[in-house]
Amino acid sequence: MSKKDIKVALIGNPNTGKTSLFNQLTGLTQKVGNYPGVTVDKKQGTCKLSATQNAIITDLPGTYSINPTSIDESIVLKTLLKKDIKESPDVILVVADVENLKRNLLLFSQIKDLEIPTVLAINMVDQMSRKGISIDLTALKEELNTEVVLISARKNQGIEDVKATIIKCHVAAKATPMCDNKKIDPAYFEELKAINPNYTLYELWLMVTQKNFPEGIAKQEREQLLSFNKDVSKLRKYQHKETIYRYQEINKVLKKTYLVDKSKATDVRAKLDKVFTHKIFGYFIFLLVLLLIFQAIFDWSSLPMDLIDTTFAELSDFARSNLPVGVLSDLIVEGIIPGIGGVIIFIPQIAILFLFIAVLEETGYMSRVVFLMDKIMRRFGMNGKSVIPLISGTACAIPAIMATRTISSWKERLITILVVPFTTCSARLPVYAILISLIIPDTKIFGFYNLQAFTLLMLYALGFVTAILGAYILQKTLKIKSNSFFVVEMPNYKIPSVKNVLFDVLEKTKAFVLGAGKIILALSVVLWFLASNGPESYQNAEQNTIEKLADTNLGVDAVQQKVAAAKLENSYIGIMGKFIEPAIRPLGYDWKIGIALITSFAAREVFVGTLATIYSVGADDENTTTIKEKMRSEINPATGKKVFNFPAGMSLLVFYAFAMQCMATLAIVKRETKTWKWPLIQLFGMTGLAYVCSLIVFQILK
Amino acid sequence: MWFNYLILNTIASLHIGEMGYISEESLDFIPLKLLEMGCLPGAEVCLVQIAPLKDPLYICVNGSHLAIRKETASKIKILKSE
Numbered sequence: 022m023s024k025k026d027i028k029v030a031l032i033g034n035p036n037t038g039k040t041s042l043f044n045q046l047t048g049l050t051q052k053v054g055n056y057p058g059v060t061v062d063k064k065q066g067t068c069k070l071s072a073t074q075n076a077i078i079t080d081l082p083g084t085y086s087i088n089p090t091s092i093d094e095s096i097v098l099k100t101l102l103k104k105d106i107k108e109s110p111d112v113i114l115v116v117a118d119v120e121n122l123k124r125n126l127l128l129f130s131q132i133k134d135l136e137i138p139t140v141l142a143i144n145m146v147d148q149m150s151r152k153g154i155s156i157d158l159t160a161l162k163e164e165l166n167t168e169v170v171l172i173s174a175r176k177n178q179g180i181e182d183v184k185a186t187i188i189k190c191h192v193a194a195k196a197t198p199m200c201d202n203k204k205i206d207p208a209y210f211e212e213l214k215a216i217n218p219n220y221t222l223y224e225l226w227l228m229v230t231q232k233n234f235p236e237g238i239a240k241q242e243r244e245q246l247l248s249f250n251k252d253v254s255k256l257r258k259y260q261h262k263e264t265i266y267r268y269q270e271i272n273k274v275l276k277k278t279y280l281v282d283k284s285k286a287t288d289v290r291a292k293l294d295k296v297f298t299h300k301i302f303g304y305f306i307f308l309l310v311l312l313l314i315f316q317a318i319f320d321w322s323s324l325p326m327d328l329i330d331t332t333f334a335e336l337s338d339f340a341r342s343n344l345p346v347g348v349l350s351d352l353i354v355e356g357i358i359p360g361i362g363g364v365i366i367f368i369p370q371i372a373i374l375f376l377f378i379a380v381l382e383e384t385g386y387m388s389r390v391v392f393l394m395d396k397i398m399r400r401f402g403m404n405g406k407s408v409i410p411l412i413s414g415t416a417c418a419i420p421a422i423m424a425t426r427t428i429s430s431w432k433e434r435l436i437t438i439l440v441v442p443f444t445t446c447s448a449r450l451p452v453y454a455i456l457i458s459l460i461i462p463d464t465k466i467f468g469f470y471n472l473q474a475f476t477l478l479m480l481y482a483l484g485f486v487t488a489i490l491g492a493y494i495l496q497k498t499l500k501i502k503s504n505s506f507f508v509v510e511m512p513n514y515k516i517p518s519v520k521n522v523l524f525d526v527l528e529k530t531k532a533f534v535l536g537a538g539k540i541i542l543a544l545s546v547v548l549w550f551l552a553s554n555g556p557e558s559y560q561n562a563e564q565n566t567i568e569k570l571a572d573t574n575l576g577v578d579a580v581q582q583k584v585a586a587a588k589l590e591n592s593y594i595g596i597m598g599k600f601i602e603p604a605i606r607p608l609g610y611d612w613k614i615g616i617a618l619i620t621s622f623a624a625r626e627v628f629v630g631t632l633a634t635i636y637s638v639g640a641d642d643e644n645t646t647t648i649k650e651k652m653r654s655e656i657n658p659a660t661g662k663k664v665f666n667f668p669a670g671m672s673l674l675v676f677y678a679f680a681m682q683c684m685a686t687l688a689i690v691k692r693e694t695k696t697w698k699w700p701l702i703q704l705f706g707m708t709g710l711a712y713v714c715s716l717i718v719f720q721i722l723k
Numbered sequence: 724m725w726f727n728y729l730i731l732n733t734i735a736s737l738h739i740g741e742m743g744y745i746s747e748e749s750l751d752f753i754p755l756k757l758l759e760m761g762c763l764p765g766a767e768v769c770l771v772q773i774a775p776l777k778d779p780l781y782i783c784v785n786g787s788h789l790a791i792r793k794e795t796a797s798k799i800k801i802l803k804s805e
Contacts, residue, residue, distance in 0.1 A: 086759040124761045124787050261750055264758045290788075291771070300775035392790045396776035405779070405790075506754050506795065511781060511788040 027076040027191050028109075029068075030100060032132060033116030034125050035083035036385070036512035038144040041174035042116055043080045044524055046183070051524070063096075064528075070184040079110070085124070087131045087227065088260070090506075091429040095233075101135055102224060102235045112191050113139045114183070119146050119154060119171075120513070122279060126271045127264070133167065133199040134223035138190045140168045142183055147173040153282030161278040166197055175518050200270055202226055205262050216245050230260060293514050297389045307390055311412065314377045318416060318447070322369035329369070333362030351553060352546065360545030363624065364538040367417060370447045372530045374416035378409065378424075379525040383517035391509050401489050402496025403440075404433040404507065411437075411488065414444035415481075418686045420533055422693055432503040436495045438693060439703060442686055443488035443679070445481045448625040452677050453480055455629055459653055460670030483678050544623035544684055548594065555592040562587040594619065608676065608712070609669030609719040611657055621682045628677070668722035672715040680711035734782060735797035737770040743801035744768070745784070752798035761785030768801060 031046075033039040043051075047066025064080040081100060082093035089095035103109045113132055117125030122143065133139055149155065162169045168186045172179030202222055203210045213229065214222045217238065228234050229249040238246070250256065296302055337358045344350035381387045387409065395405030406428045413421035421441045428434040445453075454477075461473045555562075566587040570580055589595050598616035605615050617631040632652060655664040681687070687700040694700070737743060745753075747764045762768070762784050771788065772781035778793040 085756065088755060088759070090756050121786055123785060127759055127761075257755070258751075260755055261753075261758060264755065265750075265763060268761075268763055294772055294781070298772050298774065298781070303775060388790070392772075392774055392779060392781060395790070395792070396774060396778045506756065507779065507790075507792045508754075508757055508760065508795075509779075509790040510760070511790055513788075 025074075026067075027070065027074065027187060028111045029076045029078045029187060030110035030113050031078055031080045031116065032097060032113055032128065033083060034085050034118065034121070034128060036510060037083070037116045037118040037121075037125060038174045039080070039083060039116045040521055040525075041518060042114075042142065042144065042172070042180075042183070043078065044520055045174050045177060045180050047078055051528070068184065070188050074188055076112075076184075076187060078114075084128065085510075086128055088231065092426050098227065098231055098233055101132070101137070102227065102233060110137060112187050113137050114142060114187065115139060116142050116144055116174075119143050119149055119156070120152055123268075123271055123275055126274070127267055129165075129167075130199045130267045130271060131223070133165075133196070134221065136196040136198055136221045136223075138196050140170065140183070140186050140190050141165065142170045142172050142179075144172055144174055146171040147176055147178065153284065155280045155282075157278045161274070164274040164278060165199070198223065200263075200267055202259075202263060202266075205259055205266060209259075213246075213249060217242050226263075230256060290513055294389070294511075297386065298392060303389070303393050307393060310381070310386075314374070314412065315415065317373050317377065318370050319450075322373055325369040326366055329362065329366050333358060333365070336362075352549065355553065356546045356549030357542070359630065360542040360549075361538075363545060363626065363630075364534060364542060366626075367447060368530060368534065370416050371420065371533055372526055374413060375420070375526045375529045376522065378413065379522045380517050383515060383521060385512040385514045388509055388511050392511065395507065401492040402433065402436045402499075403492050404428050404430060404437070405509065407433065407437040410441050411444055411485075414441045414446060414488075417446050417448070417533065418442045418444070418683065419689050420529060422686065422689050425693070429506065430503050432496075432499060432501040435501065435694065435699070436492050436499070438690060439495060439699065440488040440491040442681055442683065442703060442707065443484050443491060445484040445678070446625075446683075448683065449480075449484075449677055451626050451629045452621075453477055453674065455632075455652070456665075456670050456674050456677075459665045460667050480674060480678055487679065545627075548620050548623060548627070551594040551597070552589065552592050555588075555596065559588060559591040559593075562591045589616075607719065608715045609666075609672045609723070611664055614664070614673070618676075618682075621677075621680075623684055625677060625682050668719050671722055672719035675718050676711045676715040678711070679707055679714055681707035732801055732803045733797045734768060734770065734780065734791075734799045734801055735793050737768075737801070737803070739770055739773060741803070742767055742769045743803040746800040746802055749798065749800040752800075754795065757789075757791065757795070760789060761787040762789070762799070 031039060031043055043064070043066065046068040050068075051064060051066040066078050066080075068076045068078050070076050079100070081097045084094040084097050086094075087098050087101065089098055100108070100110070101113075113135075115125075115129045115132055117129065129139070129141055143156070156171070158169060158171065168190050170179055170182045170186050172183060174180070198221065200223075203214075210222060210226070213225050216225060219237070220228075225246065228238065228246050232247070232250065234243050234246070297306060337354050340350070340358060341354045344353065378387075381390075390408055391405035393405075394408045398405055398407050407425070410421040410424045413424050418441050421444075422438050425434050425437045425441075428437060457473050457476050461476050464472050466472050466475060563584050566584045567580065570583060575583070590599075594616055595612070597619055598612040601615045601619070602610075602612040605618065610618070613632070617628045620627045620631045652665050653663070656662070657664045681704045687704060690700040690703060691697055732743065734743070734745075745762065745764050745766050745768055750764050753762055753764075762782075766785045768782055768784040770780060771783050774781070774790075779790045780793060780796050781788070781790050782796070783789075
């Protein structure tokens with residue numbers, strides 16, 4: 022970022038096409054970072070305004086007003102109140118929807134009062150004639166005392182105009198406020214303004230109402246400002262009055278400049294709403310959409326996932342045969358490559374999920390789902406908006422937990438965060454798949470339905486029902502006071518823009534890979550270390566085993582397998598497995614499964630890989646080839662029975678359905694709730710539940 | 724007289740497709756966020772749709788299409804023309 026780049030902040034209501042404009046202005050220069058101290062993503066991009074002038078454009082979260090009601094929105098206020106030269110914007114670009122201009126101008130009027138140079142871009146003007154809207158642009162510029170540009174971001178119209186206007190506005194910068202709060206109560210606001218003349222009256226007022234102070238405010242001034250906060254009812258009254266006053270000013274302006282001929286309005290929205298929110302069809306369509314998403318997540322992704330799986334296996338083989346023998350090579354072949362593979366393998370499912378969610382949000386359908394589901398979800402202590410995280414949870418809990426940010430009630434948001442990990446995420450799928458194929462016969466029930474598929478479906482249902490019941494219990498037990506005020510805008514139906522959807526999928530997938538990926542990769546390396554190192558007995562394992570087998574006439578391969586098994590048994594992880602064996606024996610597991618349980622705490626899908634390692638080295642029968650067959654033939658020496666018998670398998674399935682075995686999720690929950698309390702409650706609560714339920718299942722079936 | 728034709732009601736008591744005007748006296752019961760989204764005293768409000776389980780309500784006010792919970796809607800008084 023060079024010094025003379027213009028810093029532009031992009032602000033607007035949700036559903037105004039702000040993202041489209043951002044994509045048009047910045048294209049592939051976009052970068053997602055984090056705001057210091059908070060978790061909301063900060064999207065920035067560079068835009069070439071003219072041959073000599075560039076701009077750094079920051080896309081702020083969509084908001085209806087500067088007064089925040091959710092974490093996303095609070096960022097807008099924080100950014101705008103900053104007075105330090107490096108961060109504060111030179112020009113603010115407000116995006117408004119031509120159809121909802123009145124409401125959009127409320128936010129504009131608040132921004133204008135911060136006295137920062139402002140450009141108003143009125144979007145979707147290609148719809149004007151269809152909706153019977155006409156605007157007197159010259160008069161509007163004059164009335165608002167601002168540069169106004171008419172654009173259609175999707176059709177790439179007026180974008181050059183926006184760029185030129187940003188430069189013009191930056192050079193000629195003269196910002197005047199639109200409203201004057203002194204009109205509400207002169208004495209009160211005079212007194213407020215006197216506290217610090219460096220700030221505009223509106224900025225000081227925001228500091229009072231939002232208790233959000235920039236660094237430039239001295240301690241004494243802060244206390245003065247806080248004293249205004251004592252009379253809450255007066256404050257509220259003035260905020261109400263201010264809003265009404267703003268609308269009065271806006272109406273005055275629009276009366277002279279904006280005309281709607283209602284007879285021209287077509288009502289596609291009403292017709293679609295009738296169908297999508299219908300008491301029978303509404304739910305039916307939602308169910309179909311859900312089925313389509315699940316179908317896509319499992320069906321469409323299986324091919325790329327297999328491809329990734331084999332590619333990484335081959336990569337490991339290739340590296341093994343080409344790297345010199347040594348610890349570093351072992352680390353690469355057994356730790357890093359499978360670790361990266363373990364992250365990459367989820368990309369297809371997650372990208373497909375994000376694709377669906379982006380399309381559903383772009384079309385405006387998601388708001389209808391929120392509308393349909395709010396009452397049902399509320400019964401369980403959640404919110405209509407919790408539906409999106411619960412759907413996302415079937416791919417991965419991490420993006421799902423991040424999707425709860427739009428829920429403004431803290432209690433409803435927290436409950437959603439806490440129960441999301443119960444939904445069957447894609448990491449459980451490989452575990453379920455191998456266990457089901459081991460213990461459930463491949464037969465048909467009712468003559469046509471595959472029993473194995475039915476079991477899988479039941480496990481999904483189990484996860485979802487547990488999430489809902491968990492939410493219900495939390496709602497009754499959590500003593501958190503939080504106002505459950507709920508308002509959702511029902512936007513117009515739109516055909517999704519391919520560019521917006523693809524950018525969204527790309528950005529979120531990247532965030533997942535970089536965020537969760539780091540943790541999974543790091544843990545894979547730790548696990549590798551624990552499995553390939555050990556105390557003295559580990560060092561001697563090879564020697565001892567070879568000596569013991571010296572008399573037998575086993576082949577070289579078989580001896581090597583025995584050696585590897587002995588090494589694993591004596592490695593740190595093997596010792597840990599043996600250590601927890603007494604605790605898990607009542608659930609029907611041996612120490613080898615114990616190892617898999619421990620490694621699963623990095624990420625569930627590691628279970629299969631771990632067992633593959635353990636059993637590929639443990640089995641005697643040389644005719645067995647696949648992991649599955651090896652697992653099936655595994656005999657527990659203590660009981661003489663098969664390890665993966667029906668009771669133990671069922672018990673394991675239940676354990677994986679309930680247990681909190683995902684470090685990455687715990688880290689995200691910590692980040693989002695800002696304390697270790699909730700992730701620890703999840704860890705012990707869910708795992709405890711898993712233990713008890715698996716115990717019951719095994720003891721009954723045994 | 725004109726007030727003979729007006730009945731005091733709340734948004735929650737509207738039927739689908741019916742309209743009313745938000746009364747001045749309910750200002751204190753309208754959450755700030757809703758005010759900011761255009762739900763102002765004096766504004767014309769229309770009940771567009773009721774969710775299948777009778778809650779939330781889908782309203783149109785000042786050009787904004789919003790879904791609000793019944794609990795909020797029942798606090799906002801309106802003048803309804805009969």
